Amino acid sequence: MAGRGPRIPGCEVRMLLFLQPDSTEQTCEALLSALRDVGLDGQTVAEQPRRVIRLRGIPRSVEWLQGLPGVLHVVPAERPFHLSLKDTPTQKTTIRVTDHTIGGPEPTIIAGPCAVEDTDELATLALSLKRSGAHLLRGGVYKARSSPYDFQGLGRNGLEILAAAGRAAGLPVVTEAIDERSLDEVEEFAQVVQVGARNMQNYALLKRVGASRLPVFLKRGFTATLEEFLLAAEYVLEQGNPNVILCERGVRTFSDHSRFTLDLSIVPRLQELSHLPVFVDPSHASGRRRSVAALAKAAIAAGADGVMVEVHPHPDDAMCDGRQSLEPAAFELLANQIRLLAAVRDGQGETVP
Numbered sequence: 001m002a003g004r005g006p007r008i009p010g011c012e013v014r015m016l017l018f019l020q021p022d023s024t025e026q027t028c029e030a031l032l033s034a035l036r037d038v039g040l041d042g043q044t045v046a047e048q049p050r051r052v053i054r055l056r057g058i059p060r061s062v063e064w065l066q067g068l069p070g071v072l073h074v075v076p077a078e079r080p081f082h083l084s085l086k087d088t089p090t091q092k093t094t095i096r097v098t099d100h101t102i103g104g105p106e107p108t109i110i111a112g113p114c115a116v117e118d119t120d121e122l123a124t125l126a127l128s129l130k131r132s133g134a135h136l137l138r139g140g141v142y143k144a145r146s147s148p149y150d151f152q153g154l155g156r157n158g159l160e161i162l163a164a165a166g167r168a169a170g171l172p173v174v175t176e177a178i179d180e181r182s183l184d185e186v187e188e189f190a191q192v193v194q195v196g197a198r199n200m201q202n203y204a205l206l207k208r209v210g211a212s213r214l215p216v217f218l219k220r221g222f223t224a225t226l227e228e229f230l231l232a233a234e235y236v237l238e239q240g241n242p243n244v245i246l247c248e249r250g251v252r253t254f255s256d257h258s259r260f261t262l263d264l265s266i267v268p269r270l271q272e273l274s275h276l277p278v279f280v281d282p283s284h285a286s287g288r289r290r291s292v293a294a295l296a297k298a299a300i301a302a303g304a305d306g307v308m309v310e311v312h313p314h315p316d317d318a319m320c321d322g323r324q325s326l327e328p329a330a331f332e333l334l335a336n337q338i339r340l341l342a343a344v345r346d347g348q349g350e351t352v353p
């Protein structure tokens with residue numbers, strides 16, 4: 001295969017060369033040969049949708065590399081997330097989902113049950129969530145459960161129920177795809193596809209959602225570092241899908257008073273580094289209904305672009321995650337508080353240097 005030459009022993013990968021989108025096999029070969037002429041080893045590491053060459057050896061200068069025919073960008077290999085990072089401090093990706101903008105000034109509220117269960121109940125809940133100020137309806141139909149004996153979701157039938165409830169309430173829907181086959185179905189019915197925490201490093205799935213027309217709601221794996229999280233987003237972006245939403249949903253720690261530990265400190269860090277919208281899911285992070293509102297408000301105060309909250313009409317009977325689901329009345333109160341909090345946050349601006 002083009003450019004997969006012998007490695008220079010002991011020589012580190014120094015740079016990634018991103019080639020122009022229209023570059024051909026010939027451009028790539030000419031470039032690899034120009035690199036070889038000066039003792040550098042280039043390897044083609046990606047060809048679709050854009051070519052990327054990994055460079056070993058010490059180049060004359062970055063400017064020299066940048067000037068070679070066909071080269072679009074040169075990125076030091078130790079900062080491999082190239083597409084998810086900001087080029088300028090104010091760069092921000094906004095994502096239009098029907099008539100709502102994610103990543104804009106208004107915080108986005110995604111709400112709904114952990115899993116789609118019943119047609120009439122979901123239709124009634126969706127109307128109430130819309131009235132309370134939710135912007136998107138969530139509901140799992142393909143569930144990546146830790147135990148094979150737990151409810152796995154209603155599958156295609158659930159997608160039909162979810163889509164109908166969303167349509168009737170005027171809410172776009174977000175639901176999880178757990179593999180390539182379920183993604184085909186999700187694409188038929190949903191406006192946003194979720195990649196769950198357990199699949200954050202399922203690279204085949206990330207590549208497939210990267211080729212989807214749907215925005216991707218990407219949850220942080222519960223042992224993933226910030227770098228691994230951004231690299232997962234990079235898989236999607238690199239395939240040509242620019243619409244990725246990052247969601248912190250709690251990580252594993254020694255702390256055992258809550259289901260996971262909400263790592264709120266990642267919110268300002270991601271906002272500083274990446275142009276992608278940043279969300280927080282306080283439901284899965286805490287696993288406790290009584291903690292959800294406090295953590296959701298803390299997330300907005302910390303600069304999140306939105307929250308995803310589980311809501312169920314009678315949580316104690318829920319098939320899944322009832323203990324962390326709010327009742328509709330509690331959700332209405334929270335949605336009001338989020339709006340007030342966002343007004344204070346954005347109205348006063350950054351006062352601390």
Ligand code: PEP
Nearest residue numbers: 114196197198219249284
């Ligand atoms: C969910 O959103 O219902 C879910 C399973 O989330 P996570 O992947 O964050 O556990």
Ligand code: MN
Nearest residue numbers: 114310320321
């Ligand atoms: Mn859940």
